[in-house]
Amino acid sequence: MARFEALYGRRCRSPVGWFEAGESSILGPKIIHEALQNIRVIRDRLATTYSRRKLYAYNRKGPVEFDVGYQRVGEVAYELALPVELASVHPVFHVSILKKCLGDPAWILPVEGLGVGEYLSYEEVPVEILDRQV
Template identity: 55%
Template sequence: MLRACVIDLGVRWEQYLPLVEFAYNNSFQTSIQMAPFEALYGRRCRSPIGWLEVGERKLLGPELVQDATEKIHMIRQKMLTAQSRQKSYADNRRRDLEFQVGDHVFLKVSPTKGVMRFGKKGKLSPRYIRPFEILRSKDVASVKVLWRNHTSEEVTWEAEDEMRTKHPHLFDM
């Protein structure tokens, strides 16, 4: 929705952000079968267009708590249904990745709180680092290691289980 507004409104799109937020909060969401505003406040938003509606009931005390509890239960059920539908959709389209010798891959690096990596700290540190070439297929439980400050001629083969124990951050995927 925001992308469409940016394209349509051009460089002054941020002036219309409150209207976009209002439209989003009052748009029907398939996952919860209602608008976010209705889910949060238990009633539809009374925009100027809806002010002419008559006969809204008032909830007080225990009725309000019971109504809110019922809505929360209903929303949770609908969220579970949507989650299940999305999971089955993703599972049907998921495929295992297979790499060949000579392919280039990026190494995923998990950000560690308070640790400086690659010149950046925390959230700003890169999630993936440079492309590495796959040199050999792994049939044996060993890994080829290019140590920091060494040339490619000085690579060594190390036992994978020992490397996992000493350097678990290199294996986080």
Template identity: 50%
Template structure:
């Protein structure tokens, strides 16, 4: 049984199956013109639907291009709940070595990811806004085994007291050892 027949309990009445199995049909120019007239509205509806779908896609599509030697974030786990490269759902910062095709780039991966192919599709990359050289290396910060580190006060930059209805709240702006002035809290 054909899939259409199984779903709708009747035979498909396409130009190929308009006649029954035992029926003999005369094929002539009238038959061809009739088939063309039935196919024309179908094509018009398909074209309308395709243009609607294209308009939906074009709104969300972004044409991303990166330059060689730029820094980009790589989403190393594109599917939810899938563990790849030992990390889950993280964005990691990598350097672009070269452009491979119209939509793929080769990244400079660390030695622990040597088994991973270095070419990635542009949809997995995100532009790095800012200067990655300002990132403090982890070795300088002395990170402990439980992934914490100790902040050391360098200087108190500002003090202020905010008055609320019933109380006063004191705020102090502090510059920490491993932060820039913009990172003060």
């Protein structure tokens, strides 16, 4: 069976490539039945593949809604109510950056103890020299 026929469910309009070189057999009902069975199998497998791809593609897509502590600015932007420590950060974010958080409040670290500067930068301090070359 040709790839075109398997993909589109019909034969190619051009007669070139319908038959292999040297092929001269008469098509009987058995061969036609086998070809139809192959086409059904291929279509079923393609439908399974398309449905699986659709499931994975649309798994994370769809309308994203946030309610507590958020204010919708546009269709794809939200303004966050940030704490005073993060006053230097712009409060409007795109929806693709925001993610639903189901974390434990005990994991939240204070910004003061981390050594973060005014512009949310920090100084890197080496702890240990692992290798030396002369």
